[in-house]
Amino acid sequence: MVENYSTASVRHSEAMLGQHSLGGDDPLLGPALDWRRLSQIQGLGVRQSVVTKSTTILRQGYPASAFFVLFEGWGFKYKQLGDGRRQILSFLLPGDPATLSALSTTPLNHSVQMLPGSVIGEFDLAIVQHNAAVDRNLQNCVLATYEHEFARADELATNLGRRSAKERIAHMMLEFVTRINLRSPVRDRSIPMPLRQSHLADALGLTTIHVNRTLRALRDGNLIDIRGGVLQILNRKALITLANFDEKYLSGNKSFE
Amino acid sequence: MVENYSTASVRHSEAMLGQHSLGGDDPLLGPALDWRRLSQIQGLGVRQSVVTKSTTILRQGYPASAFFVLFEGWGFKYKQLGDGRRQILSFLLPGDPATLSALSTTPLNHSVQMLPGSVIGEFDLAIVQHNAAVDRNLQNCVLATYEHEFARADELATNLGRRSAKERIAHMMLEFVTRINLRSPVRDRSIPMPLRQSHLADALGLTTIHVNRTLRALRDGNLIDIRGGVLQILNRKALITLANFDEKYLSGNKSFE
DNA sequence: CGAAGACTTGACGGCGGTCAACATTGGTGG
DNA sequence: CCACCAATGTTGACCGCCGTCAAGTCTTCG
Numbered sequence: 001m002v003e004n005y006s007t008a009s010v011r012h013s014e015a016m017l018g019q020h021s022l023g024g025d026d027p028l029l030g031p032a033l034d035w036r037r038l039s040q041i042q043g044l045g046v047r048q049s050v051v052t053k054s055t056t057i058l059r060q061g062y063p064a065s066a067f068f069v070l071f072e073g074w075g076f077k078y079k080q081l082g083d084g085r086r087q088i089l090s091f092l093l094p095g096d097p098a099t100l101s102a103l104s105t106t107p108l109n110h111s112v113q114m115l116p117g118s119v120i121g122e123f124d125l126a127i128v129q130h131n132a133a134v135d136r137n138l139q140n141c142v143l144a145t146y147e148h149e150f151a152r153a154d155e156l157a158t159n160l161g162r163r164s165a166k167e168r169i170a171h172m173m174l175e176f177v178t179r180i181n182l183r184s185p186v187r188d189r190s191i192p193m194p195l196r197q198s199h200l201a202d203a204l205g206l207t208t209i210h211v212n213r214t215l216r217a218l219r220d221g222n223l224i225d226i227r228g229g230v231l232q233i234l235n236r237k238a239l240i241t242l243a244n245f246d247e248k249y250l251s252g253n254k255s256f257e
Numbered sequence: 258m259v260e261n262y263s264t265a266s267v268r269h270s271e272a273m274l275g276q277h278s279l280g281g282d283d284p285l286l287g288p289a290l291d292w293r294r295l296s297q298i299q300g301l302g303v304r305q306s307v308v309t310k311s312t313t314i315l316r317q318g319y320p321a322s323a324f325f326v327l328f329e330g331w332g333f334k335y336k337q338l339g340d341g342r343r344q345i346l347s348f349l350l351p352g353d354p355a356t357l358s359a360l361s362t363t364p365l366n367h368s369v370q371m372l373p374g375s376v377i378g379e380f381d382l383a384i385v386q387h388n389a390a391v392d393r394n395l396q397n398c399v400l401a402t403y404e405h406e407f408a409r410a411d412e413l414a415t416n417l418g419r420r421s422a423k424e425r426i427a428h429m430m431l432e433f434v435t436r437i438n439l440r441s442p443v444r445d446r447s448i449p450m451p452l453r454q455s456h457l458a459d460a461l462g463l464t465t466i467h468v469n470r471t472l473r474a475l476r477d478g479n480l481i482d483i484r485g486g487v488l489q490i491l492n493r494k495a496l497i498t499l500a501n502f503d504e505k506y507l508s509g510n511k512s513f514e
Numbered sequence: 515c516g517a518a519g520a521c522t523t524g525a526c527g528g529c530g531g532t533c534a535a536c537a538t539t540g541g542t543g544g
Numbered sequence: 545c546c547a548c549c550a551a552t553g554t555t556g557a558c559c560g561c562c563g564t565c566a567a568g569t570c571t572t573c574g
């Protein structure tokens with residue numbers, strides 16, 4: 001169980017749980033692997049909650065208490081070093097599961113935190129595990145999701161190891177826009193992005209001060225603009241060149257059948 | 258098919274393929290998830306080969322041609338940027354599969370290279386895929402291996418993003434010794450390590466020159482010694498403190514049952 | 515023995531970190 | 545509605561870790 005939720009905690013009504021065909025061509029979670037559709041499985045109750053302030057839902061060193069899916073908003077997965085240094089390992093967007101690792105019953109080696117304003121779905125861990133063991137289609141979704149997350153982790157490592165601050169930021173912003181666009185069309189090349197500069201810093205291996213400086217340089221170059229929690233891409237082509245961005249790692253099909 | 262192999266290319270004799278119980282407590286690949294044991298599955302032929310010189314067995318942008326397992330020696334998985342920069346994403350040790358991603362039939366977004374002197378086993382991709390789909394036990398091994406590799410990828414990102422050159426090297430050397438020790442006991446706190454300093458540099462986001470300087474500092478501090486392809490841990494306790502090393506991410510059980 | 519690759523060391527410079535001060539924003543209560 | 549306060553963002557000065565360039569030395573192997 002988790003604190004810091006708003007009072008609203010809703011159960012999906014039976015009416016919302018339409019019949020879902022487990023066979024057929026369409027993978028259970030759709031081509032975009034949208035885990036919100038997990039709630040369409042019969043008998044899988046969701047507890048949906050609005051997160052009012054930053055909330056840690058999974059904690060490094062402890063096993064997962066539930067299987068969470070981000071319905072709206074942003075979250076991130078991170079590691080904490082002994083002396084307080086933090087490394088953000090990935091950002092969660094609507095439709096992403098809060099860590100496949102939750103399905104293994106062992107202590108986690110990372111934490112997951114939701115940003116204020118997010119909406120999360122909380123599924124019973126045992127039931128999801130059971131379904132993942134029984135339902136061939138869901139199994140493939142798990143594997144495909146592992147592949148996608150791994151691809152992003154590898155790209156992050158490449159960012160951290162072999163790109164400059166400017167390139168790293170450009171690359172990550174392009175990743176955000178591309179990922180969101182895979183599940184819902186992006187208008188005006190801008191998306192809401194409630195991250196603080198400290199989040200970007202901890203994800204990109206920089207300090208907040210240098211993130212600030214670099215963002216200024218990117219804005220001065222008319223490449224991107226971040227303002228009031230909104231990210232806008234001003235010159236996509238130049239950004240892609242600058243960051244050496246190749247979106248294939250995000251969109252590949254990764255089928256296992 | 259792959260070039261640069263020695264002429265020796267052996268098929269396991271039937272005699273070597275003992276009956277293997279798929280049920281029972283013991284996971285198919287054993288507690289250390291040693292994929293060399295894949296050859297114990299009936300009907301799964303291996304083509305075993307000695308790699309005489311550095312050989313790329315999987316190539317970024319192409320689907321895998323086979324499912325490879327490292328039997329002896331070292332390999333690594335990496336990404337190449339357009340301008341030649343390289344990021345090594347993980348090192349392969351004996352018993353490691355050359356990329357679970359091979360099981361998905363889509364183009365890879367990384368390459369895998371074997372170092373000279375390695376011995377690799379080459380399994381038919383379709384047959385492994387079939388077994389992974391049918392054999393519940395093997396499925397769990399796949400998931401557990403994903404978890405292990407993911408845990409290491411996350412730790413690498415933390416290395417790259419939030420640790421100094423000295424800490425990064427210390428951490429990686431501790432990882433090597435610990436991983437090898439999980440499958441075969443390490444003596445004299447030393448292991449063979451045929452990596453060039455350029456491999457360490459490309460894995461740790463440094464230049465070879467700085468790797469060299471840092472190795473010298475670590476040797477001067479009587480922490481580690483690398484010489485003639487052998488890594489020796491001189492002061493394990495001090496290293497662990499320096500690197501903030503916590504081996505739990507390597508050894509956790511990650512069971513899925 | 516010769517050549518190619520790997521390792522080593524020094525001098526110098528720049529990207530990004532550190533420290534410090536201040537501006538801006540947003541939320542809270544009077 | 546405004547005063548206050550904490551969190552976040554911004555900018556400048558300075559410094560240090562690590563990159564770059566260059567010139568070696570050592571090792572390996574044909």
